[in-house]
Amino acid sequence: MSAPALPQTPQPQTLHVVGAGLAGLAAATAAARAGVRVRLYEAAGHAGGRCRSFRDDKLDRVIDNGSHLVLGANRTALAYARATGGLEAMRPVAPRFPFHDLASGERWEVSPTRIPAGPGEILRALGLPWTRREASVAERLGSRRGFVRLWKPLCEAILNTAPEEASARMFAWTMRRALLGGAPALSPWLFPHGLSAALVAPALATLASYGAEIQFRRRLTGIECGRLLFEDGPEVLGEADRVVLALPPWAVAPILPGWIPPLPTRTIVNAHFRLEAAVALPGGAPFLGLVNGFGHWLFPRGDVLSVTVSAAEPLVDRPADAVAAVLWGEIARVLGRDPAAIPPVRVIKERRATLAHDPATLPRRPGPETPLAGVMLAGDWLRSPWPCTIEAAISSGLDAARWALGRPALVFGP
Numbered sequence: 211m212s213a214p215a216l217p218q219t220p221q222p223q224t225l226h227v228v229g230a231g232l233a234g235l236a237a238a239t240a241a242a243r244a245g246v247r248v249r250l251y252e253a254a255g256h257a258g259g260r261c262r263s264f265r266d267d268k269l270d271r272v273i274d275n276g277s278h279l280v281l282g283a284n285r286t287a288l289a290y291a292r293a294t295g296g297l298e299a300m301r302p303v304a305p306r307f308p309f310h311d312l313a314s315g316e317r318w319e320v321s322p323t324r325i326p327a328g329p330g331e332i333l334r335a336l337g338l339p340w341t342r343r344e345a346s347v348a349e350r351l352g353s354r355r356g357f358v359r360l361w362k363p364l365c366e367a368i369l370n371t372a373p374e375e376a377s378a379r380m381f382a383w384t385m386r387r388a389l390l391g392g393a394p395a396l397s398p399w400l401f402p403h404g405l406s407a408a409l410v411a412p413a414l415a416t417l418a419s420y421g422a423e424i425q426f427r428r429r430l431t432g433i434e435c436g437r438l439l440f441e442d443g444p445e446v447l448g449e450a451d452r453v454v455l456a457l458p459p460w461a462v463a464p465i466l467p468g469w470i471p472p473l474p475t476r477t478i479v480n481a482h483f484r485l486e487a488a489v490a491l492p493g494g495a496p497f498l499g500l501v502n503g504f505g506h507w508l509f510p511r512g513d514v515l516s517v518t519v520s521a522a523e524p525l526v527d528r529p530a531d532a533v534a535a536v537l538w539g540e541i542a543r544v545l546g547r548d549p550a551a552i553p554p555v556r557v558i559k560e561r562r563a564t565l566a567h568d569p570a571t572l573p574r575r576p577g578p579e580t581p582l583a584g585v586m587l588a589g590d591w592l593r594s595p596w597p598c599t600i601e602a603a604i605s606s607g608l609d610a611a612r613w614a615l616g617r618p619a620l621v622f623g624p
């Protein structure tokens with residue numbers, strides 16, 4: 211991040227964090243553990259934002275808004291989970307990515323020693339030789355042997371943007387972090403008990419144990435003259451107080467008029483099917499990548515099988531039962547089930563899951579500074595080498611706490 215001017219006061223009286231998504235939870239956690247008084251405000255009745263679990267009445271199960279995965283290369287996210295105790299609810303698995311081709315039925319596996327691409331295209335994916343700023347992933351890799359089996363699914367999963375429009379430069383940066391870090395960097399970490407058990411509930415418990423005040427159902431509508439204006443009344447800021455707005459761009463825009471440029475977003479659709487018994491994927495794999503269909507990744511958890519569709523604009527306007535039918539048809543092919551016997555299902559469309567990671571949008575992302583003294587932004591969408599991910603959100607929250615406390619070396623815990 212570009213270094214904003216550090217405040218004069220080394221120890222603010224209270225850090226006010228607005229937004230209890232992962233960026234806000236990270237800022238609040240780092241500050242509270244450093245001994246700072248923290249107040250966290252959240253518009254919804256729960257924390258977690260775009261990364262959360264909830265009990266679904268139709269399925270009678272706890273499900274996530276969408277299946278998430280982090281890699282070993284996401285070091286700040288793992289440090290946050292370690293510091294709050296959430297890491298215990300995460301499971302590292304071997305860096306093996308099984309795939310199934312829905313068109314041909316072929317199966318293969320990608321691992322650090324088995325990459326279905328030639329050396330030349332791996333160098334291109336890593337950004338060598340030099341990549342033009344405007345280049346898309348498809349322009350760079352679309353004609354290469356590994357495009358359908360490797361680069362396209364990785365691009366959709368990591369950038370949530372179709373390869374025809376996704377930034378080749380950002381893709382190359384993420385590939386360098388993942389592929390050049392060896393097996394530990396490529397190892398996926400899963401959420402077998404759900405996202406909240408690992409990334410949300412432990413942070414809330416940590417905050418409570420450090421005496422932080424957490425207020426739900428408080429929607430910020432403006433900031434003026436040393437006051438945070440919430441729908442239900444103002445909060446007066448002390449002179450030494452600092453504010454972190456850990457909000458998505460569409461929530462910041464009305465609060466800081468004219469400050470946030472247009473930032474197009476992309477959709478992720480998840481369908482969660484409740485089967486009659488615990489489900490296993492072929493070979494007992496913890497997840498399965500799909501190509502040549504609508505569905506992209508299958509994640510089993512007990513008797514719930516979830517399918518994720520990234521860059522899901524082609525599906526998003528279809529009715530939920532039509533989406534479920536298409537996706538179950540694909541699952542039925544993989545698992546040898548009856549495509550007509552669609553199990554109970556919940557379809558979740560996150561229309562603003564991430565920014566569009568394209569060469570026109572990325573340079574427009576603002577940094578963390580705002581025109582208001584003592585007020586800073588945090589969130590996955592701010593300027594960063596990372597795409598909108600858990601890692602980007604948590605890193606930006608930590609950066610905001612560092613700024614607020616005037617402690618550039620602050621970490622989540624000992």
Ligand SMILES: Cc1cc2nc3c(=O)[nH]c(=O)nc-3n(C[C@H](O)[C@H](O)[C@H](O)COP(=O)(O)OP(=O)(O)OC[C@H]3O[C@@H](n4cnc5c(N)ncnc54)[C@H](O)[C@@H]3O)c2cc1C
Pocket residue numbers: 228229230231232233234251252253254257258259260261275276277278279280428429430431456457458461478479480560562563564588589590591598599600601603
């Ligand atoms: C379906 C899906 C799948 C994903 N998969 C992955 C993955 O596999 N790996 C990965 O790394 N990332 C993934 N991501 C991205 C990841 O979830 C996000 O990058 C991250 O959760 C963003 O956190 P945040 O705190 O920046 O924003 P948010 O989660 O949007 O948090 C903002 C918070 O502010 C609150 N708020 C909004 N307006 C106001 C207001 N006016 N006043 C007070 N509070 C307000 C919101 O309710 C919310 O709680 C996925 C996202 C989705 C949606």
